[in-house]
Amino acid sequence: MQDILDIVKKSGQTFNQRFIAMAKAAENTIDPIHLSEEAQYFVDRKVVFDMAEGKAPYRPRYVTPDYEKFLKQGSSFLMLDPPKDIFEAVSYLMILYHHVPAAGGTLVYIGHLDRLLAPYDKDEKETYRAVDMLLKHVDRTISDSFVHCDIGPYDTRVGRIILDLSAKMQRPVPNMSLIYNEHTPDDFALKAIEAGLVCSKPSFVNDAMYTKDWGSRYAVASCYNVLPIGGGGYTLGRLNLMELGKLAGTKESLVEDLLPRAVKAQCEQMDKRIQFMVDECHFFENSFLNDEGLIEKDKFVGMVGLVGLAECVNTVLGAHKPEERFGTSETANQFAEVIVDKIYEIVTEYKPRHGRFYLHGQVGIAEDVGLTPATRIPVGEEPELPLHLAVTARLQKHFATGIGELYPFDATAKKNPQSILDIIKGAFKMNMRYISFYSSDSDVIRVTGYLVKLSDIEKLENGQAVLDNSTVLGSGAKKGLKILGRKVRGI
């Protein structure tokens, strides 16, 4: 019971932050999911991990409702008719946000805001006020930079207002992505880059890649998690390749023996958690979102997250010299590709009881030390930028539920945003899926995938409570992942 007392007494935590921690503590007093001996073997060795989502999963980790449908039809459960103007539209969205479940307690996707609001955009001043209210509401109530808003690919007045307000507000919430494709006009993309260099958002999404995986109806949620609209992600497992690499004696034993066993173990854990959620907790039968068609069971998927590819490759190859290591050495990069191909093959073959499983490049958790997110090149070992971009793109091909990399640029780039657009266009032609960037002089910066305000981290570290939950994670990542040491690109 000491841990419960710790939660309610913990300083520097708001009521809501304590409330969420209390709910998690209650959930974790039971242990209804039982793994096979083989799967437990990998859990015990920290290879397979349920992301501490909670021991009794009674709701999906991520829900990405069809907000467009909601605005068209209203909601009988919420007693709302379809909105008639932009203020009703914004107000009804805020109401629905309150009812979207998520494992972390707060929602991760607030919609493709420009597409949702464009039909109600009649008067520029009114639209500006309405969007301002909506963004402030999300920032001050959800207060978690895993909540994500999408814009693009087309240039709209609402899209421009969202970019203007984001640059002006200088807040980490909401996280933001620009869906980018060959139809996105350069001047809109440049406006997004200018905003990105002052508030670290939006990131750019390679629409061509994700359309191949999902069609055009996908959402970018949380850090950069890509999921079907009107569905979501049941659960996110995390395969720690760094730990798996320590168990492997040779390349062959890793690829032929350990990887297939560990990936299946990760899938088993996810499969059983989803069965508990769907078959025993009857999530869908108890959701008005499902009754009203805002979510559908067949649009939910499971996400197999990966971390520590870099450490795995370097450990198994015994690569110590800089020129032998992952990122710089072609031999190491090729081996990394073999590992990812193998994981993809096993995950694709696995047939869970509900939905299908897809790969995801996990960004790390605050407690990670010396463990590089997803398939990234470790901080401090980045090769020259052209090679860094090429290696990153090459390892992202199988990650249909999202993967991303971030590049801090020297503030000089603000005078030439076109230079960043050229880099993005080149990276997307090489099939990179997602790219984030920020300017080295920004206060709002990206920590692996989510945003934090550096000035808030300072406050928190001085024992003051701050509004944004993600600040706590950012403070951890600053210490464990040396995030502030990411190589700044002077271009």
Added chain:
Amino acid sequence: MLKAPVIKIIPFSCVDGPGNRSAIFFQGCGFHCKYCHNPETINLCRHCGRCVDACPVKALERCDAKVIWKHQLCCGCDTCIKTCTYNSSPKIRYMTTDEIIADITASLPFIQGITTSGGECTLHHRFIAELFDKIHYLGKTTFVDSNGQIDLRQRPHLIEVTDKVMLDIKSVDDQEHRMLTSQSCKVVLDNLHYLLTIHKLFEIRTVIVPGLLDNHRNVDVASKIISGWPGVRYKLIKFRTWGVVGELSNAQTPDDSLMEELENLVRHNGVSDIVVV
């Protein structure tokens, strides 16, 4: 096979023309500007060997009366440059155009083109013409960063394959230009008019040095010349002491109010694209 002395190649640059570009810097310059930020790029090495003994990591070697730079061993401390009394650097690679292209191959998907700079790159006009021809074949643009010291009207082979030039207008007064650079500005101004008439001028740049130059006159005259040609940018550059040796090494950087004043003058003269750095 033509070869030229390359100081360095920057894979990505956002300050050498439009968009993202690879920038290639060539050794050698006919001007001796008092405010030169990298005077070690002015002369070609005469292999005196002073730097060989000074190098702390033995990255320089004497071989057949020449100084050889072993870039794998170099730690980048610049002791050699600080030791040199001849405004030169031993850290030069004599490269062919194919070697330069091989060097920037990884950058090609991410750049609009390349920019050659220096030193004064047009001193190697035949080499650069060959390089630009190959770069055009790769579908990329070619920009020259020049102080206009050689008569470009006499170099049609270079101009033909050059998309745009970025030209320094250091001073419009011949005496002042000689005082600053050791050379006349006549060829520079001829080049300015020539590049405007053939639509190959991207921007002009003037370094503002309070106390040394008649900044108002230079900016006034130059901006009036380009104002009839929409789309040509004027870049006003604050003098900074980085790398400067000699009498200007402790000179003052212009304050923001002077830069603003000059920016307004340029705008008043009818130029709309102005960058202050």
